[in-house]
Amino acid sequence: MAPQQQGRPGGRDAEVAADGQEAAVILAQARAQVDPELRRAVETLPTSLRRIARYHFGWEQADGAAAAEHAGKAIRPALVLAAVRALGGAPELAVRAAAAVELVHNFTLLHDDVMDRDTTRRHRPTAWTVFGDAGAILAGDALQALAQRLLAEDPHPAARPAAARIAACVMELCEGQVADVALERREPDQVTLDECLVMAEAKTGALLGCACAVGGLYAGAGEEEVAALDGFGRQAGLAFQLIDDVMGIWGDPARTGKAAGADLAVRKKSLPVVAALASGTPEAGELAALYGVVGPEDGPPKEGELEAMAVVVERAGGRDWAQLHAADRMSRAVHQLSRAVPAPEAADGLLSLAEFVTRRSH
């Protein structure tokens, strides 16, 4: 595929691109560009780790047989390439960096699933349930190393600052996960909304921001533009997390890939829930009483229990707050983007991606 075909369709074509269509095209193009690099990189892993990585990426079944693709949406590599394009750089020179960002994302997924004991990812059993905790931890470790090796071997002058930025981002992601684990263990009334927002920014916003910033670096952008791109990705990432949390309570299981009310079943302290708990409404107290920590010994939720909880969260204003706050974060994202990319046409690809991930109806 020639580089000029990978650009966002401009002019009258843009009219067709309404309603997430454009983002879908950008995502598909990014995957087509980055997937071969990603696969080549994973092929260089030692045998056992390669097998676990190939399973995790959805390329193989546990026994090594080919699998129907269940890979992620490649939002982060798409952000890298879209940011390069927005700043007038050559996206084809940033494919390796985009693959590195996707490797880092997947290293954190492998590790988070071990710590959170999550058993399903992308509609399949998580790696640790198949290969054991050690296998998933080590495959994650190796993916982080692989990401850094790609950058260390990339002759582009931006590779070195990108490597430093990605490494710093990993530390922030880890701090976010430490906070998440700690928050999940506390009593519901011992958790503040601010703490949860800080945690979500570190855990989700940081890597989306980093992806955009890396794209800026590869386009030769200056420090201020790179910082603004980072801010754009962070704010969009927080909007994304808020909507993801809304979907985790009220979303359609066929679209989310999770059971209805899955977050409520495990008493996850997601943002709408914490907002509801902090609302000062009569429902807040009701919710706090319902929302104790549950363990395997509690068995499956009772008939209608999760639906009733969702109603309480909604009545306490958790759903409205999350949606309003997501919109606020999106407007902050747009503001940051305008600082990095003043021309609206150039910013369009990044905006489409941000809108796509915060709608999640596609």
Place this chain on the structure above:
Amino acid sequence: MAPQQQGRPGGRDAEVAADGQEAAVILAQARAQVDPELRRAVETLPTSLRRIARYHFGWEQADGAAAAEHAGKAIRPALVLAAVRALGGAPELAVRAAAAVELVHNFTLLHDDVMDRDTTRRHRPTAWTVFGDAGAILAGDALQALAQRLLAEDPHPAARPAAARIAACVMELCEGQVADVALERREPDQVTLDECLVMAEAKTGALLGCACAVGGLYAGAGEEEVAALDGFGRQAGLAFQLIDDVMGIWGDPARTGKAAGADLAVRKKSLPVVAALASGTPEAGELAALYGVVGPEDGPPKEGELEAMAVVVERAGGRDWAQLHAADRMSRAVHQLSRAVPAPEAADGLLSLAEFVTRRSH
């Protein structure tokens, strides 16, 4: 400390340096050079991760109070600096790289302890027993990232190839740990000596080799010299592992920091044990029968049980084999070193370190 004072004492001073004294001096100097860089780097970690890292390095107690130092011997950073010196480079320019290698080593220790459920490290409770699995996993992840950030921010021309080499080494370390976990789960008679040697080379030899190779890169050495330095470290690393395994069975607890026969108590498939099992002697069958997997439900070992096992391993030739094989690996190491560093005086620092770690009586 001025650089010229950090060099190995040459000429007549060298006579004083017999019997590990010289190695002790080199190790102490390396620690004095690398420790400040390491501490500065760890200080840049986010709060929660910093706390875990500071505990792990032995600088702090779990509650944040200052601790009596229990840090490791800094063999790997010492190898980096000694290799730079052996090749005629400037060790003071490689301090950051030496710190990066030490960070990588400690990241793998944090993770290995989680996977192996080891509860003691450097005479203290392991990090996961204090901060939980998630804390130790995330602190390890962050230390790997920190190592790569140090290199990405290092202006030395060798920083980039060193970063690639260290990342490749991490993948090999992970593969070694996958193999180790898998071997420990198999029946004793299902494990071959060759598999164990390959595993030990990946798990222990690879990073010692990488440390020497990184030193070579920072001295501007050519590809062949760097490869020979890597080979030296690998072979010395295997010798070290063989002797470490001998100490794990017959070592003095006051020196090893582990209980007498600790490796036998957990039925570790260490190299002397596997050699004994593969010896074809009558004792091999006896040992196989004794050496089933044990779990917590088996309780502590019976009076005299471990001593009897140690005798069987020794009678089957496991101890002699390990010591002879360690000597063989050391002679291979010396041969590799002579390829990289033909002048014996220049090679002396590296040789002292190799001899020190394979004696372990200091």
